[in-house]
Amino acid sequence: MRGINRNFNFKFCFFLKDLFVGTFFTINFLLILLIIQIYYNRKILQKVYHKNEDFRTILGNTINNVFLKECSVMSFYEEISKYYDFIFPIGKEKINFIKKVAGEKPKDLLDVACGTGGYSLELSKQGYNVTAVDLDYKMVEELRNKSLNNNLDINILQGNMLELNQKLNSKYDLVFCIGNSLVHLNEEKEIEKFFKEIKSLLKKGGSLVIQIINYDRVLMHNVNFLPTIENKDVGIKFKRIYNYDKNTNKVLFKTILQVNGKEIENEIALYPILSKDIIKLLRSSGFESIQLFGDFKGNKFEPHNSYPLVVVAY
Ligand SMILES: C[S@@+](CC[C@H](N)C(=O)[O-])C[C@H]1O[C@@H](n2cnc3c(N)ncnc32)[C@H](O)[C@@H]1O
Numbered sequence: 001m002r003g004i005n006r007n008f009n010f011k012f013c014f015f016l017k018d019l020f021v022g023t024f025f026t027i028n029f030l031l032i033l034l035i036i037q038i039y040y041n042r043k044i045l046q047k048v049y050h051k052n053e054d055f056r057t058i059l060g061n062t063i064n065n066v067f068l069k070e071c072s073v074m075s076f077y078e079e080i081s082k083y084y085d086f087i088f089p090i091g092k093e094k095i096n097f098i099k100k101v102a103g104e105k106p107k108d109l110l111d112v113a114c115g116t117g118g119y120s121l122e123l124s125k126q127g128y129n130v131t132a133v134d135l136d137y138k139m140v141e142e143l144r145n146k147s148l149n150n151n152l153d154i155n156i157l158q159g160n161m162l163e164l165n166q167k168l169n170s171k172y173d174l175v176f177c178i179g180n181s182l183v184h185l186n187e188e189k190e191i192e193k194f195f196k197e198i199k200s201l202l203k204k205g206g207s208l209v210i211q212i213i214n215y216d217r218v219l220m221h222n223v224n225f226l227p228t229i230e231n232k233d234v235g236i237k238f239k240r241i242y243n244y245d246k247n248t249n250k251v252l253f254k255t256i257l258q259v260n261g262k263e264i265e266n267e268i269a270l271y272p273i274l275s276k277d278i279i280k281l282l283r284s285s286g287f288e289s290i291q292l293f294g295d296f297k298g299n300k301f302e303p304h305n306s307y308p309l310v311v312v313a314y
Contacts, residue, residue: 076268080257081116081138086231087238087257088179090118093296094211098123098176101207101312107173110201112161113181117143117154124152131155131172133164162190164197171203178211183251183270188281191273195285208287210311211296215272216303218242218251235259244272275301275309287313 080087098119102109105127111120114132116139124130124147132154134140140158147154159167161177162185175198185191198208217223226240237258244251250269257264275292282290290313293299294306301309 076266077115077136078138079264079266080255081136081142083236083238083257083259084116084139084142085118086234086236087229088115088118090122091296094119094178095122095126097296097298097310098174098209099126099128101209102128102174108170108203110168110172110175112164112175112177112198113179113184114143114156115139115179115181117146117156119176119178120154120156121146121150121152124154125150131157131168131170133157133159133161133167135160161185161194162197164194164201168201170201171206172201173203173206174209175202175206176209176211178209180212180270182210182212183215183273184268186271188273188277191271191278192281192285195281195287199286205314208282208311208313210278210309210313212273212309214275214294214301214303214306214309215251216274216309217306218272219244219274220304275303278309278311282311282313289314 077084098109106129108129109120109123109131111117111123111130111132114120114134115136117132117134120130120132120143132140132143133156134143135158137158140156143154144156147156157167161181177198182191182194185194195208202208213226222244224242224244226242228240229238230236237256239256239258241254241256242251243254248269249272251272252267253270254265254267257266279290279292290311292301293310293312294301295308296310299306
């Protein structure tokens with residue numbers, strides 16, 4: 001009897017040991033599966049957010065501002081990318097202004113925050129060597145298609161204007177950042193970083209052209225909307241509402257796109273930098289000559305009245 005009991009105890013102990021080892025291995029196995037799944041989810045999300053290099057903190061509770069900001073910039077422009085060229089067709093005056101500052105061809109140009117790349121496309125057609133960068137995948141794709149269809153050789157990159165040095169290893173005769181793109185950066189520190197990167201990417205004697213909405217006028221006169229854009233040929237209306245928030249020093253830019261009988265609403269926060277602060281940051285970034293214009297015809301900049309602010313810096 002005792003022998004049977006001992007035998008039973010042994011068997012029971014082995015059973016417990018097997019159970020313990022089995023559970024241990026199963027838990028480990030499940031943990032490994034979980035880690036692999038998290039890893040792949042992370043990869044997929046990284047792809048969705050266009051290989052965003054600021055994507056470091058999706059795990060845990062530290063999703064940072066840059067990431068959130070970039071996601072919101074992307075969804076804003078993703079939504080309107082296919083209508084963008086109908087809303088903002090390229091302007092001849094802008095092309096002529098850029099060509100005049102760039103000088104005789106051949107010249108290497110860099111279009112920062114190129115959007116759907118209308119300006120890159122036109123300048124490339126006219127014989128300039130063009131590199132174009134934008135954060136938004138869809139905007140960049142639009143340019144890629146147009147470039148292919150036109151048999152052009154534009155160097156097109158998706159990336160953040162704050163990380164240009166990591167993406168580019170050439171130098172340029174002229175860098176332009178137009179269409180109010182600069183104010184998508186969050187604060188002065190970022191704008192200064194951007195200017196410093198550009199300075200280091202310019203050839204000796206190279207220049208930078210910036211165009212933004214004149215926020216001196218916007219803040220002085222409490223401007224709360226920009227003129228509605230209408231393209232009757234394709235049946236598009238684009239309403240633009242500005243709402244300045246003193247506490248955050250941001251302009252909430254709300255847009256309503258009316259197309260095909262539907263309304264697409266969007267909102268993005270812009271940093272309303274003043275002309276004096278642009279000058280200050282350009283100086284601290286190493287630009288020595290800075291000229292301000294009130295438009296692309298080369299008219300004088302008037303802080304109270306000019307609608308855009310155009311800056312040329314060397
Ligand atoms: C109003 S659009 C201007 C596009 C074009 N430059 C033009 O004049 O038509 C602003 C563009 O800035 C891009 N953008 C915003 N933040 C950016 C960033 N941090 N780096 C690169 N591009 C950015 C957006 O994706 C968008 O295409």
